[in-house]
Amino acid sequence: MGVGGNFWDLLKPYGHKEGFDFLRNKRVAVDLSFWIVQHENAIKTHVRKPHLRLTFFRTINLFSKFGAFPVFVVDGKPSPLKSQARTARYFRSSGIELASLPVPEEGASAERNSLFSTYVQECVELVQLLGMPVLKARGEAEALCAQLNSEGHVDACLTADSDAFLFGAKCIIKCFCPNSKEPFECYNMSDIEAGLGLKRRHLIAISLLVGNDHDMNGVRGIGLDTALHFVKAFSEDDILNRLCEIGKGNASQFQINIKSEDNIEMDGNSPHKKQLHCSFCGHPGSKRDHMKFSCGYCAKKDDDEGCLRKPEDFKCDCFSCGMNRRQKEQKRLENWHTKICQKIAEEPNFPKDEIIDMYLCNDNGYFSANDGPHTVWGKPNIEMLIDFLNFHQHWDPSYIRRMMFPMMSTIFLRDMASTPAESLLFGQYEFDSLERVKMRYGYQFYVVKWKRAGGNIAFKVPSKESGTQDVAVELDETVNLLDDCDVPEIHQDDECSFLLTDENMDLVGAAFPAEVKRFWQEQELKDLKKRKNSASKSQENESPASSSARSIQLNITEFYTSTKVKHQPKQEESSKNNDSGDSNMKRNESSSSNLPKSVRRRLLFD
Known part of the structure; x- marks a missing residue:
């Protein structure tokens, strides 16, 4: 959820789309709980253990298709406020009166339900078998994701909780757009600061006023627009202190500088008497003086005609009227500010210091600031992974190897680019050649042919009748691009079987520069022959x-x-x-x- 009051709608104009290679070679902190609950309802009636299936394919695609280095973060022990808010949300959705909500004992903390904890533990075991690093947060997973991002350990956070910005996140990937050349919907804190003029403490103040995951109610009678205009009147260093003073009833001890529309500061206590105006034309001066001669504002060629009658929507532009209007506007803003302060002062125990301290805390993980988090990306443990998925998903071992092939080929190409050595992919396959260049999502990829050393390829795809095939089902439209399976294609050529995979062009070029050079030379020869054939045909036609x-x-x-x-x-x-x-x-x-x-x-x- 994050911040209440449709907070994402406020940030929507400052989000932007990024291209397919946005995450290539970048580290991404993934809120694993967000992955588990995001699309579980979409496919839970079609497949066995959807949390494992989605985590398996998303991890492979995030690593191989998008070229990212994911760091998975799991929730720790939830705070008592979060547990109470979660219970209140359940009561509200069930139509139960919140007055019957049980009051938790001091220091008590309600853990998540045991079924969800089992899902998280199974997914953690799965991603660890895939060789991905897993970090556990002290409290909220998005808090640790934001800390990793703010300290530079990762380049972006993959979560839909908007309060990650309150914890200090710099870049958030909210969602993916399926079948798009720009699949990433990103939000940068720098864009929000430039567009809305709000910084981290301003966002914390807004969450305290409209509600958040730890206090769903916020301040009664204050919505998102009201909170936005209220916090803008304070600086970032001053806003939280002012909220504490207002909450204690000390709002009268300070005055807020409210600027008029033309940015001229007004003093509401300065004496000023409005100048006399003509009731006929509306300009400064008396009506008797304007009956004989027109005033300077209504000057005409023939002064004997007098002033002009003022229109219905007339507003005088003289200094006196302008000053009077600005004083009224200032008074209106002061009255509005006073009403907001009264609403805040009437809210009991506002603001909660533990919520502010939690958002400003920079110690959300089990690692020291000097050492940093332990994030190492290893190779998948294929045999144990096969046993794990065969037990939980009933998938055939050959099918698992085939689904794992894009991830293993990416690891193989990265190893060849860094430390070239004669080795085999999966211990069985070797790089054969480049088949062609393929356009995919608006980007070019190499189609690589992999040949099995010493025999033909024999992958077995589980049949639907055997009960092990649950990946060919037609998923809900909300399932995003990460859930699409990249199945390697089997190609038969001259009694030899090959596997065809789509690989990043830069990665293949770094791993096999000679093969890439040879491929483009052959392409040039083919293009030259085509041009010669077309030229000869045109000459024959003209013979x-x-x-x-x-x-x-x-x-x-x-x-x-x-x-x-x-x-x-x-x-x-x-x-x-x-x-x-x-x-x-x-x-x-x-x-x-x-x-x-x-x-x-x-x-x-x-």
Whole structure:
């Protein structure tokens, strides 16, 4: 949830889309609980243990498809306030009166339900078998993600909890857009500061006023827009102290500088008397003076006509009227500010110091500031991973190896780029060649052919009847791009089987520069041959033989138009040479043509 009051809608104009390679070679802190609950309802009726399936494919795709280095973060012990707010949210969604909400004992902390804890533990075991680092937070997972981001240990946070900004996050990836050239919806704190003029402590103040995960109610009668305009009147260093003073009822001890629309500071206590204005034209001066001669504001060619009558929506622009309007606006803002302060002062125990301390805390993980977190990306433990997924998901070992192939090929290419050595992928496959260049999501990829050393490829895809195939189901539309499976294609060529995978062009170029150079040389030769063939065909079309053929065709066409006239004498000559039987038949036909149409039709069908 994060901050209440549709806080994401406030930040929406300052979010932006990033391209497919935005996370390549970057470290990303992933809120694992967010992954588990995000799309569980979308596919839980279709597949077995959806939390494991989603975590498995998302980790592989995040690592291989997007080229990121994920760091998974799990929740620690929730605070008593968070537990109480979670219980209140459940009561509210169930339609139960909040008055019947049990009051927890001091120091008590309600843990998550045992089923969800089991889901988290299974996913942690899965990502560890995949070789990904896992960190446990002292409290909230998004708090540790934000700390890792603010201290530079990771480049972005992958979470939908908006209070990660309150914990100090600099860049948040809220969601992914399926089938898009710019799949990442990102929010940077620098853009929010530039657009809204709000910094971290301002956001904390807004969350205290409108509600958050630890206090759902906030201050009654204060919404997001009101809280936004209220906190803008204070500096970042002053806002939280002022809230504490207002909450204690000390709002009258200080005055807030409210600026007018033209940025001129006004003193509400300065004496000022409004100048006399004409009731006819509305300008400074008396009506009697304006009856004979027009005032300077209504000056005309003929002064004898007097002033002009003021329109219905007239507003005088003189200094006196402008000053009076600004004083009224200042008074209105002061009254509005006083009402907000009264609402805050009426709220009991506002603000809660433990919430402020929790948001400002920079010790959310089990590591020291000097040593930093232990984040090492290792290689997957294939055999144990096969046993784990076979037990929990009932997947066939060959199917698991095939799904793991894009991740293993990415690791293999990275190893070859850093420390070239003769080794085999999976201990069985070797790099064969580059098949072609493929456009995918608006980006170019190499299609790499992998050949099995010493035999053909024999991957078994589990059948649906055996009960082990649950990845071919049609998922809900809300399932994002991370959940799409990149299944390697099996290619048969001259009694040899190959696996085809889509790989990043820069990664392949760093791992096999000679192969890439050879591939592009072959492409240039092919393009050269195509250009030569097209040029030769165009020359053949323009050769004399082709021109004579066209002239012959043209003569035939021209001749064909005159054959009707020239053919008639030949027909007459041939008719003269016919025998008498034929001439008699023609005479009969010519004589029958003189018969009526009805008679000829009857003779034809009889």
